[in-house]
Amino acid sequence: MIRTRSSSEIRDASRREVVRALVVGGTATRTELARTTGLSAATVSNLVTELREAGLIADAGIDNAGSGRPTTMLRIDGRGGSFLGIDVAETYIRAVVFDAAITEIGAADVDVDEEWQSIDRIAEALLSAVAQAIDRGGRPAGELLGAGLGLPGLVSNDLRGGASTPGWAAHIRELEERVRPHLPAPLVTANPLQAVGHSEIWFGAARGRSTAVVVNLGTGVGAGIIVEGRVLRGATRSAGEWGHTVLELDGRICRCGRQGCVEAYVGVPGIRHTLGEVDPGHPLLQLHQREFVQGLRDAVADPAVAETLALTARYLGIALSDIVAVLNPEVLTLTGWTAWALGDDLLPAVRAALAERAPELTAARLDLGVSPVRINSVATGMAVLSFEYYLDSRALARRTRPRTDPIPALPVIAPAASPTAPQAVAG
Amino acid sequence: MIRTRSSSEIRDASRREVVRALVVGGTATRTELARTTGLSAATVSNLVTELREAGLIADAGIDNAGSGRPTTMLRIDGRGGSFLGIDVAETYIRAVVFDAAITEIGAADVDVDEEWQSIDRIAEALLSAVAQAIDRGGRPAGELLGAGLGLPGLVSNDLRGGASTPGWAAHIRELEERVRPHLPAPLVTANPLQAVGHSEIWFGAARGRSTAVVVNLGTGVGAGIIVEGRVLRGATRSAGEWGHTVLELDGRICRCGRQGCVEAYVGVPGIRHTLGEVDPGHPLLQLHQREFVQGLRDAVADPAVAETLALTARYLGIALSDIVAVLNPEVLTLTGWTAWALGDDLLPAVRAALAERAPELTAARLDLGVSPVRINSVATGMAVLSFEYYLDSRALARRTRPRTDPIPALPVIAPAASPTAPQAVAG
Structure with missing residues (x-):
């Protein structure tokens, strides 16, 4: 069903635009943000105040370059939180942790068998990659604000369960359900094609x-x-x-x-x-x-x-x-x-x-x-998708209450491939 | 380029939703309109006031059926204006005049040669169909609030001017330019595929x-x-x-x-x-x-x-x-x-x-x-598209000044086919 967008949805869209402009552009004044996003100066000002309170925007010095009075430069505060992007491909699973400025801070790969005969093995490999990536990122898992899981739509016949049964759909749900309890942040899923779309919208x-x-x-x-x-x-x-x-x-x-x-x-x-x-x-x-x-x-x-x-x-x-x-x-x-x-x-x-x-x-x-976006397109796309999800009003309101409940341990089950080797976009 | 939607664009979209709900549903109270469109009661009330002032909405009696106090039923006032949809197909050109409730009030067809060797002939046939349709509709041409022209994208090689030249694009522009001065209302164009899309959104x-x-x-x-x-x-x-x-x-x-x-x-x-x-x-x-x-x-x-x-x-x-x-x-x-x-x-x-x-x-x-929408899909789609265009804020503001300048005469050059014969969607 379609429906007319509510004012809170419009505000969510505007908030995403401001964050995206700063992630991509690095620094900007409020005036520059208004010009880049097409939003009014008042809207930008309100959103900047809100995002500073949430710890996502910080000052980046004073701009004296213009002819008018000096104005404050803004930037994303990378320490404001982190986001996890997971790329489930046909020959590997790759997890990448990004800071809030979408700079990569930790990554891990686990090779998987091309045949993928067991949902257990995929879930284990996935959680292992996540645990290693978080560990390498050096931030407490509780600082993760969102996670995105890129899952291929059409993979092996084993997982699809035959040409015309809904087997693979059931497996997607099962994989999501297996993984979700172990992740210290809300999980969004998309297929890798949609993930690379998000990468291109943000950076490409x-x-x-x-x-x-x-x-x-x-x-x-x-x-x-x-x-x-x-x-x-x-x-x-x-x-x-x-x-x-x-x-x-x-x-x-x-x-x-x-x-x-x-x-x-x-x-x-x-x-x-x-x-x-x-x-x-x-x-x-x-x-x-x-x-x-x-x-x-x-x-x-x-x-x-x-x-x-x-x-x-x-x-x-x-x-x-x-x-x-x-x-x-x-x-x-x-x-x-x-x-x-x-x-x-x-x-x-x-x-x-x-x-x-x-x-x-x-x-x-x-x-x-x-595309100018190389390496990690899927993981990056899933991380920015989870960032967009986090930026919606309700999630941001919860931000004032830091997470204190214990996070379930993540298993480490497989030796990691080199996290610095160039890795492909899914399949 | 994409940009964030302005408040006037959001208001335009809301206005279209209210009009569409009444055109499709026949009658509704303000409360029912709010429920159908997902808009707030206050927004619906404001838009209804504005559309009544523009002569597009009229009262349709009192609703006593509910448990609360009686409320006014609303409907589109068909006499509030008329809209013209034109379907340029490969073997005929069909023009249909609709009242503001999108009820057909006049139609005419002119057969065209499948080879379409001359832009002059197409323009003449088109204007002839329009003149006859307006005449049969029985409303002064000055009451037309909008016109929509459905033009095929890929037709004969003659008009396309060969496989890789921009010949046909130039012809589309030429046809638009030839026809526009003779039409007593703003003209919007689309290809027939987009026109049937509009028909299906409104009625299908x-x-x-x-x-x-x-x-x-x-x-x-x-x-x-x-x-x-x-x-x-x-x-x-x-x-x-x-x-x-x-x-x-x-x-x-x-x-x-x-x-x-x-x-x-x-x-x-x-x-x-x-x-x-x-x-x-x-x-x-x-x-x-x-x-x-x-x-x-x-x-x-x-x-x-x-x-x-x-x-x-x-x-x-x-x-x-x-x-x-x-x-x-x-x-x-x-x-x-x-x-x-x-x-x-x-x-x-x-x-x-x-x-x-x-x-x-x-x-x-x-x-x-x-599709449940039969006959005239293209003409209907182009008429509702011209209606949507008319409903944008600036056009509606001009509505208070009735058109008084003389409208150029429309030529009648060909005998009309029966306006009641079922006619096909383009091509």
């Missing part, structure tokens, strides 16, 4: 844009959809499954079990499939996942690789033209490890295929490129 | 729903996309071109010049193509457009027709699953003359194909059906 190509699409390219592929500056979640929180739209009727088998999905052509296994068609004996076919993508990047002069990349760019350009035709976005940005590794090699041909394929007006003024 | 399956997709099936096909209860227009007003997304890589030639478009399979010429593949000598292949669709409907027991409809339902179900995967809407509604004629025959197989093809969570709670 979708900043200040109305309609944007963030396409995530990895093992799996999908799209974060932004309409009127907000991430579209959809009726069952599942919007953005562009990877399972059809590129070729009765085409390649996709790992979702259907035929001809976009993912079966531009996901990493799909790109391997294409190379296998071009040259069935090619040595790169021995490699998997990121090693395979890195191998392609290192061998762009190899004729079979060049042909594979040309075919991939064509598939990708055509598949992107579909989402451009439907949504007519201002911005289309590519993210995820395939995009970061191969984006520069693919973009010219993708652009050409898109120009040829998309209805002309829909692509006429499209701003297409690779 | 999208009422009160957040995310909805209205799929228009005729010669051409496309989708009106509704997010958070509002029609998505897109960066260049071109959102919704689902008909030109790809169903089959390197598949059938589409009349847009590209290959494998959804429209080439489920548009009326696409359905003829399918029948031609099933039975190249089938007698129905002698018929075109609506006669062909009617012929299919009358011959569903014919094996070749049955096979054609089964294939069409499969193509449609797969193509719909793509938009469901991306947007995860609450509602998917089919409209346009193919949907009205064949919807009941196609729906079971469409539903099955969609359940098989769409990612399970995205289709899990989808409300799929044929």
